[in-house]
Amino acid sequence: MEISPEKSLWFMFIKGDLNAFSSLFKHFYPMLHNYGIKISGNSSLTEDSLQSFFVYLYENKGKIGEVTHVKSYLFVSYRRALLKELKKEKKFTSYDEIMESEKGFVFSIEELKSKQETTQLKSTALLQLLNSLPTREKEVIYLKYYSNLKSSEIAEVMNITYQSVSNTLQKAFAKLRNKSESAAISRVLNP
């Protein structure tokens, strides 16, 4: 049987191995950093909260239960920690309110590749449509295509059902398609 390098590093880290902890840090820091900035729109808050998150993780390694997917575990725990921090700072009343605030998940033109398989739209037009989506839809899109999480992992991270991840994706793509790009068979078929 093969175990993923991530999983074996995780196991060593739980046993207190600092080298394993450092490897995990180097591997996951960039993606959690990008994710944190997308949630908060604030890089110094993201960096501070990531620092305390990793220190907390190390100091509480004895209390962590069985972890199936290291990546989604880190995403879900960091998301929780960051939202808590945001709640403290901005005195929001609920997590929903934070997530629905305008600042969350704003994409920039540099982040979109100029060639998109899904649509014939120009990047600028796609960007506009993307940024006009509700925050939850943007977060699902972000986690799926930017962070490359599976739908089951996204459900875990966002604490929603698998079905609602799927519904959210359907809704988002229905809006992202240009009106002229109706589901005509000629377009759907591969040339």
Added chain:
Amino acid sequence: MEQIDQELLDNLLQDTSFINWAKKSNRNDIQYWNSWIRNNESKIKTIDTAKSIILGISFQKTKVANEKVEAELNSVLNTINKTKTRTKRISSYIPYGIAATVAILFIFLTNNNSNKNSVTHKTAYGEIINLSLPDGTKVVLNGNSEINYTKENPRDIVLTGEAYFKVKPVPATKAKFWVTTKDLKVEVYGTQFHVNTREEKTDVVLDEGSIHLLLDNGLTKKMIPGEFVSFSKSSENITHKKVDLDVPYSLWRDGTYIFNNLTLKEVMKNMEYTYGIEVKFLNEKLKEKLITGGIPNENLMICLAAIEKSADITIIKKDNTIELTEN
């Protein structure tokens, strides 16, 4: 208006052949699905949605500079170390205790040797030590291993077991450095390499610089970084190949064994040499089970627990024998 067929959508999203069609990556799948779609035109909206979800949005990910990650890691490690010394003051004395014992053992071994000019460093099972030789060369000696040299010539070493050498160059005199094993002699100026004499052969992996091997059968071999040479005097078997330095052969010196697709039999042989235990496979086919991953090696029990977990087996320890069974 046509509704999305949820069941079909879920099935399409999990169908490898459909995914190939959407990504245009397999000619047969493209042909098959094109004709299927023509026959299921009423489901066009569901098919189109599935295609969009598979292709998704292509993002250009923002890079976080390596220097930034390193700096952040250092500051996290500093915080961790501070809390460690605050809460675990007593345990921090233990390593000094061990270091003292090791030092005393050396003096004892050195003085007890019949040849007053000979120096020996020897490790017990499961013990890893860092040594600095008189010429400034650094050696990491793995468990159950031994090096010998004479005071007159501390750059001529005899090795039994496994060690990693970081040789200090002497540019002024271009003095060479030798490591002799039962199978061969390694000749170097200044470099980093790894020598393993377990089993009936000697393995050498070169990290940096260049070295010459003088094989016991009289042949010589020149090695460049990233190469692996294995030679056995008894069978005259020689292997010379490039190795993946991303999966270093000598990671044990950082307290971790890295196994890359090794059979459990090979992994356990490593344990036998390092810890002096006897391994019994209760199921023959377990021997061929492949392991990939890192295993902490400073403590036998942690090591065995990690192997148990990664190979999904049960290990029972009885004195100096350990038994492996399938779960």
